[in-house]
Amino acid sequence: MDVLVDAARQALALLLSGDPYLWGIIARSLQVSGSAVALGLLVGIPIGTWLGLTRFPGRGIAVALVNTGLALPPVVVGLFVYLLLSRQGPFGELGWLYTTSAMIAAQVVLAAPYVAAITLAAVQAVPPELRLQARALGAGRWQALLLHLREARLSLMAAVAAGFGAVISEVGAVMMVGGNVHGETRVITTAIVLETRRGQFATAMALGLILLAIAFAANAFITRVQQAAPRRRRPLTS
Amino acid sequence: MGGGKEARRGDVLLSGEGLVRRYDDATVVDVDSIEVRTGEVLAVLGPNGAGKSTLLRLLAALEAPEDGRLLYRGRAVGRDDPELRRTVAAVLQRPYLWRGTVAGNVEFALKARRLSASERRERVRQALQMVDIVDLADVPVDTLSGGEAQRVALARALAVEPEILFLDEPTADLDVSVRRRLLGDLERIVRHAAPAIVLVTHDPGEAFALADRVVVMEGGRIVQAGTPAEIFESPATEFVASFTGAEFMLNGTVSKVDEGTMTVRLESGASLEAAGSAEPGARVRVGYRPEDVVVSLPQSSSTSARNRFDTTVAHLHPRGGLVRLRLEADSLSLEAVITRHAMEELGLQVGTSVVAQVKATALHVFPA
CATH class of the missing domain: 3.40.50.300 (P-loop containing nucleotide triphosphate hydrolases)
Incomplete structure (x- = not known):
């Protein structure tokens, strides 16, 4: 027990001292996962919206694929992205392997299904009559669709949080395609693995605490969105 | 255009x-x-x-x-x-x-x-x-x-x-x-x-x-x-x-047709005159609006109207300012709507004898 308490105490001290190694890693983690989620939104929101609002043969399979995407093992994603970016791979020319670009690419693959799945549920939760009503007032198809997404915006913010929570805490993919290079591709999760192996428990613990805090913040946000109930100023019938 | x-x-x-x-x-x-x-x-x-x-x-x-x-x-x-x-x-x-x-x-x-x-x-x-x-x-x-x-x-x-x-x-x-x-x-x-x-x-x-x-x-x-x-x-x-609010009587048969009016004999035996025409012998349904039924006391009612029935008030259903009546005759029962005020004027209650009249043009005849 002492080991744990000691490590926690030292971890707090390290964090408060503004240790550049530690904060550099945290900043890189936020940058990589933040970029991945932003790109994941660009991919996931259109896919989720499309699957949520249209009916076509094979839609069931597409939805199942998106949901399978939620359970993608990061190491497997890492492996595929590694092969794609390796010197002999189709995108080897880019020279992305062991750079943050490769890490972002891998995390986009992990984040997009979260965004798509939550977007799908969110757009389906908005009554379709709302879009019809917008059309009935003269809105074009795109204007009506934007209105629909705007109605789903709280849930879409949850999609952001869920995607971010998923990618910032994964270790397999970033380790494989990033390589955990000091000062370049080392992020919170890969650093925890390394520091633990080196016996630097305080550093590992400090990073772990930060990771926990981020995960907590993301989930607290999702919970708040899900629990948000409409306020009523007056009873429904006057 | x-x-x-x-x-x-x-x-x-x-x-x-x-x-x-x-x-x-x-x-x-x-x-x-x-x-x-x-x-x-x-x-x-x-x-x-x-x-x-x-x-x-x-x-x-x-x-x-x-x-x-x-x-x-x-x-x-x-x-x-x-x-x-x-x-x-x-x-x-x-x-x-x-x-x-x-x-x-x-x-x-x-x-x-x-x-x-x-x-x-x-x-x-x-x-x-x-x-x-x-x-x-x-x-x-x-x-x-x-x-x-x-x-x-x-x-x-x-x-x-x-x-x-x-x-x-x-x-x-x-x-x-x-x-x-x-x-x-x-x-x-x-x-x-x-x-x-x-x-x-x-x-x-x-x-x-x-x-x-x-x-x-x-x-x-x-x-x-x-x-x-x-x-x-x-x-x-x-x-x-x-x-649109019409009530219907028992089915009947067209017994006579004559210059825009026809006589309908209901299954119950009552005879009605309605505007319109149909083939004699045709099976028909006769509808009317309860508000088109004119209710009066026997002593004050005119005797010339064609569809005139001596009835008794069987039920009174007050509905706000209006009262819906169920009127029973030997061979017919009718729904009528009058104002609460008219009900009080006429002193109507269950059992009161009243005369019910319906104009021929207020009867709507449809094929049965």
Whole structure:
């Protein structure tokens, strides 16, 4: 027990001292996962919206694929992205392997299904009559669709949080395609693995605490969105 | 049609030809012809499930028909016709408001039309004023009452100053007092709201009060079209008659036909004279409106009327200011509606002997 308490105490001290190694890693983690989620939104929101609002043969399979995407093992994603970016791979020319670009690419693959799945549920939760009503007032198809997404915006913010929570805490993919290079591709999760192996428990613990805090913040946000109930100023019938 | 945009009263703005809409295997709408004309309020009247709302969505080009076509100023149009989209506005059955303030909701369609900020402000103010909710402009919509929400939905459509305004059951879902107030406002608004209005309703009273022309729907088809007076006075089918409040007697047989009147002998033995004609021997049903039954005391009633029955009051059902009576004769029973005041004047109670009279023109005869 002492080991744990000691490590926690030292971890707090390290964090408060503004240790550049530690904060550099945290900043890189936020940058990589933040970029991945932003790109994941660009991919996931259109896919989720499309699957949520249209009916076509094979839609069931597409939805199942998106949901399978939620359970993608990061190491497997890492492996595929590694092969794609390796010197002999189709995108080897880019020279992305062991750079943050490769890490972002891998995390986009992990984040997009979260965004798509939550977007799908969110757009389906908005009554379709709302879009019809917008059309009935003269809105074009795109204007009506934007209105629909705007109605789903709280849930879409949850999609952001869920995607971010998923990618910032994964270790397999970033380790494989990033390589955990000091000062370049080392992020919170890969650093925890390394520091633990080196016996630097305080550093590992400090990073772990930060990771926990981020995960907590993301989930607290999702919970708040899900629990948000409409306020009523007056009873429904006057 | 001429090329001019200014429509004259009575011009056909929008028409549907052979409109058919099916959901799965059920045909929900099958309408040969319907026209919306400038300067009129057209009511689409029918019971739940008659296909009224679907017809509205077809006419407003919110849904595409499986068959038939929609013509706007004589030109075939579809759902994405930009001119039609700009010139019609529809208020769906429930007020689907989007998050934000009342003014934000009303402004949406104006933004979609790319109006300037100052013009939007002015139109929002006018629309809110028309439905009497100016003071709610900055209120979030999730705090509104049902009646207020319905007014916002109406204001949203009024703000776009549509050429054709579609209203789907604007007063359904509201409780009685709110409904009465909104209906009163609708009567005031409707004439100025748009050059043409299509009002879907299941309430004959609402249709007759607001509309210039009424089409009655049953099972996806239009069974009668005409002015409220025409529909009320000469319902085309037994369904129209009973839906607009008629009561029916026992079946009968036409026994004599004679210059615009016929004699119907009911199964119970009673004999009636009704306006109209049919083949002698035809099996018929005879309908009448309880409010067309004239009730008087035996000593003061005229004896010349043709359908005159000596009856006894069997039941009294007070309904606010009106009283519904059930009158029994040896061979007939009738429903009558009189005012509470008249009931007191006549001193009616269960068992009182009264004379019931119905004019021949107030009887509606349909094939059995």
